[in-house]
Each structure stands twice: as C-alpha cells, then as structure tokens.
Amino acid sequence: MTVATVQSRYDAAADVLYLIAENGPVSRSIEVAPGITIEYGEDENIVGVEILRASRVLADKVVASLHAKQVGVL
DSSP states (O other): OOOOOOEEEEETTTTEEEEESSOSOOOEEEEEETTEEEEEOTTSOEEEEEEETHHHHHHHHHHHHHHHHHTTOO
16 A cells, blocks of 8 residues: 655635645545545545544544643554
C-alpha cells in the first residue's frame, strides 16, 4: 500500500475541510459518518475526504489526541 502526500484545503466561511489524497475525478463517494464523506476515484483509491463543520468535528478529537500524547498513551 502506497501512502500519498495529503494536501488540505479549509473553507472558513463554510467550515469545510477537504483532504486531497490524489488528483483526479471522483467516481463515487460514501458518507461514513454524519458530515464526513470519503471520495473514491475510478481505480477505487481514495481521492479525498470532506469534513463538514470541521471546527466542531475536529476540535474534540484534536484536544483528545494532544492529551493522549502528553500522558504517554500515543
């Protein structure tokens, strides 16, 4: 499995974070959780991930991750 360099775009006005794993057209997308969509290319590789309400969705997870690193869990 090859890991691509992921680029990101954040639209502050819409509060949407888009992670771009691969350039190319999207052939299908799947909402894996409310407001989180994974987009696939024709070759079934992940093209990108869209996160709606990103500041709300990521805030708790980022804080939890930082806390876990501080206490040595991660």
